[in-house]
Amino acid sequence: MKIAExxxxxxxxxxxxxxxxxxxxxxxxxxxAAVIVFMVLGGAFEANIVQDFxxxxxxxxxxxxxxxxxxxxxxxxxPIYTETDIQTLESIDxxxxxxxxxxxxxxxxxxxxxxxxxxxxVQAVDVEQYSEEDxxxxxxxxxxxxxxxxxxxxDTLGGAVGPGDDVTINFEGGVSExxxxxxxxxxxxxxxxxxxxxxxxxxxxxTTVETPRGTQEQxxxxxxxSAEDASAxxxxxxxxxxxxxxxxxxxxxxxxxxxxxxxxxxxxxxxxTAVIDQLTVFIxxxxxxxxxxxxxxxxxxxxxxxxxxxxxxxxxxxxxxRKRDIIQLFLVESTILGAVGAVLGVVLGLGxxxxxxxxxGWPMAYPVNWILIAVAVGLTVGILSGIYPAWRAAKxxxxxxxxxx
Amino acid sequence: xxxxxxxxxxVTLSEVKRTYYLGEPVHALDEVxxxxxxxxxxxxxxxxxxxxxxxxxxxxxxxxxxxxxxTVNGQDVGALSDGKRARLRGSELGFIFQQFNLLPRLTAxxxxxxxxxxxxxxxxxxxxxxxxxxxxxxxxxRLDHTPPELSGGQRQRVAIARALVNEPSVILxxxxxxxxxxxxxxxxxxLFAELHDDGxxxxxxxxxxxxxxxxxxxxxxxxxxxxxxxxVTENPPVQGSETA
Numbered sequence: 001m002k003i004a005e006x007x008x009x010x011x012x013x014x015x016x017x018x019x020x021x022x023x024x025x026x027x028x029x030x031x032x033a034a035v036i037v038f039m040v041l042g043g044a045f046e047a048n049i050v051q052d053f054x055x056x057x058x059x060x061x062x063x064x065x066x067x068x069x070x071x072x073x074x075x076x077x078x079p080i081y082t083e084t085d086i087q088t089l090e091s092i093d094x095x096x097x098x099x100x101x102x103x104x105x106x107x108x109x110x111x112x113x114x115x116x117x118x119x120x121x122v123q124a125v126d127v128e129q130y131s132e133e134d135x136x137x138x139x140x141x142x143x144x145x146x147x148x149x150x151x152x153x154x155d156t157l158g159g160a161v162g163p164g165d166d167v168t169i170n171f172e173g174g175v176s177e178x179x180x181x182x183x184x185x186x187x188x189x190x191x192x193x194x195x196x197x198x199x200x201x202x203x204x205x206x207t208t209v210e211t212p213r214g215t216q217e218q219x220x221x222x223x224x225x226s227a228e229d230a231s232a233x234x235x236x237x238x239x240x241x242x243x244x245x246x247x248x249x250x251x252x253x254x255x256x257x258x259x260x261x262x263x264x265x266x267x268x269x270x271x272x273t274a275v276i277d278q279l280t281v282f283i284x285x286x287x288x289x290x291x292x293x294x295x296x297x298x299x300x301x302x303x304x305x306x307x308x309x310x311x312x313x314x315x316x317x318x319x320x321x322r323k324r325d326i327i328q329l330f331l332v333e334s335t336i337l338g339a340v341g342a343v344l345g346v347v348l349g350l351g352x353x354x355x356x357x358x359x360x361g362w363p364m365a366y367p368v369n370w371i372l373i374a375v376a377v378g379l380t381v382g383i384l385s386g387i388y389p390a391w392r393a394a395k396x397x398x399x400x401x402x403x404x405x
Numbered sequence: 406x407x408x409x410x411x412x413x414x415x416v417t418l419s420e421v422k423r424t425y426y427l428g429e430p431v432h433a434l435d436e437v438x439x440x441x442x443x444x445x446x447x448x449x450x451x452x453x454x455x456x457x458x459x460x461x462x463x464x465x466x467x468x469x470x471x472x473x474x475x476t477v478n479g480q481d482v483g484a485l486s487d488g489k490r491a492r493l494r495g496s497e498l499g500f501i502f503q504q505f506n507l508l509p510r511l512t513a514x515x516x517x518x519x520x521x522x523x524x525x526x527x528x529x530x531x532x533x534x535x536x537x538x539x540x541x542x543x544x545x546x547r548l549d550h551t552p553p554e555l556s557g558g559q560r561q562r563v564a565i566a567r568a569l570v571n572e573p574s575v576i577l578x579x580x581x582x583x584x585x586x587x588x589x590x591x592x593x594x595x596l597f598a599e600l601h602d603d604g605x606x607x608x609x610x611x612x613x614x615x616x617x618x619x620x621x622x623x624x625x626x627x628x629x630x631x632x633x634x635x636x637v638t639e640n641p642p643v644q645g646s647e648t649a
Contacts, residue, residue, distance in 0.1 A: 016510040320495015320523040
């Protein structure tokens with residue numbers, strides 16, 4: 001029996017039971033749509049983050065920090081990068097500068113009557129990281145009791161802060177210091193929060209460690225390596241990584257179960273997208289469970305259909321249908337249900353996903369791979385759930401079937 | 406007891422035995438030998454449980470003998486695989502049932518050509534064939550009607566057209582008038598007479614004497630054995646027809 005013929009006959013039987021076929025297909029539609037919605041949301045979230053990263057990306061460069069082995073992502077704030085390391089890195093071809101990052105543990109910031117508790121960072125930063133273009137207003141600090149704020153910090157404080165104003169920072173441990181704001185920068189450096197206060201490194205940071213050579217040196221918990229231009233990023237990353245693996249102070253100073261990570265913006269994006277991908281697949285997998293329910297629905301209705309059409313099966317056998325013809329008819333029918341369910345599920349999923357994404361304000365994502373997978377899964381679900389009913393149909397004894405009422 | 410030797414004939418049964426075990430063995434067919442010559446019209450009568458249905462299923466290649474052989478157009482049915490027997494049913498046999506047994510969601514034309522589907526005959530020729538046959542049974546204007554839209558007699562006419570579609574060697578009719586009123590039944594028998602006149606080989610099971618008398622001969626089955634083969638000398642006149 002030609003496949004096209006079985007499509008024609010099966011389609012007739014599906015449309016002959018409109019309500020039943022629709023309800024059956026809905027089982028698959030919901031399953032597929034649920035998976036697609038989560039894939040759209042995951043993809044859109046990812047696209048949104050990547051977009052943010054790329055917007056934030058100022059000068060080409062990379063971060064160096066310490067992470068616990070096998071725990072990725074979680075940065076360990078231990079001072080292991082010495083002045084010697086910084087000087088060695090600065091000698092790499094294409095490096096513009098290497099700047100240490102030193103986070104100061106601040107708990108509260110006050111400007112007049114405005115109090116900001118948490119949600120901001122205070123970093124001791126080398127003056128050379130800034131150029132004139134970075135400044136929105138005012139100028140760079142030149143002494144220990146002066147500070148520069150990011151635009152986000154200014155916004156947090158109500159927008160009224162400007163050069164010449166005084167802010168007070170309460171550090172953890174009870175110390176409180178007053179600073180004069182000298183300037184505003186568009187955005188901060190490195191990985192800290194957007195709302196940040198920058199103060200002079202030389203005046204506010206004095207953690208020293210004993211180097212492997214027995215000397216005392218200032219040491220920092222993370223570094224920013226800035227490249228002269230984007231094309232140098234890869235080679236710098238390679239050389240820096242090599243240095244940290246061979247004869248850096250940091251290698252000797254770090255704990256055994258810690259790793260030194262040299263990450264470019266692209267690396268960070270890759271790392272974040274990998275996590276989002278895993279999360280998306282995990283949630284999608286849970287949504288996929290409903291597909292199992294959908295496939296049981298198809299199998300159920302097909303078994304009912306076989307019982308109901310026993311007589312028809314007998315007639316078809318009497319007029320020359322072989323077992324494989326009968327199997328083909330029922331498999332095609334269940335496959336059509338699965339395929340229609342998959343296609344409608346994809347459409348519904350994309351529609352709902354689009355609504356959700358638009359509502360949240362993320363860019364729309366089309367998870368092409370998952371759409372293909374969903375359609376394939378729909379077909380597979382249709383075929384698998386049709387196998388047993390089809391086999392039962394093929395087994396029908398025509399003599400008994402023709403006597404069947 | 407008379408027996409025919411199974412030598413020639415488009416269908417032959419030779420010492421066919423078929424036993425069912427329903428608690429105790431039931432000899433549905435007990436060494437039955439029979440031959441259906443080409444162009445013959447044979448009726449089978451007998452009380453219920455006499456083996457009529459089993460005989461029909463044997464000739465219809467729906468069942469195979471426990472012992473003995475059945476041949477249809479020269480092929481030993483018992484030796485064929487399941488799939489080959491199905492193909493043989495489609496090409497050599499045309500079934501007409503008491504319950505009509507049309508597929509309710511297919512049109513008359515599609516029902517008629519259903520056996521062609523399983524023989525992989527495709528294309529426009531199918532529709533033409535359906536039209537020719539439905540015209541022949543008097544339903545040339547009902548091609549696209551579905552069975553629920555047709556009367557009982559019309560449905561049986563569609564079933565007859567379906568039985569003819571692959572030009573079978575034998576037409577098998579199981580109580581073809583059993584679900585029809587007398588007048589419609591007569592019209593159907595008129596159609597059978599026409600088919601017979603055109604040279605079709607027909608085997609018909611019935612329990613009605615006046616229906617059986619349309620055949621050339623009547624086989625009386627009792628307890629799975631042929632009790633008597635009665636040759637009909639004069640067919641009864643079919644209502645509204647001078648040709649029968």
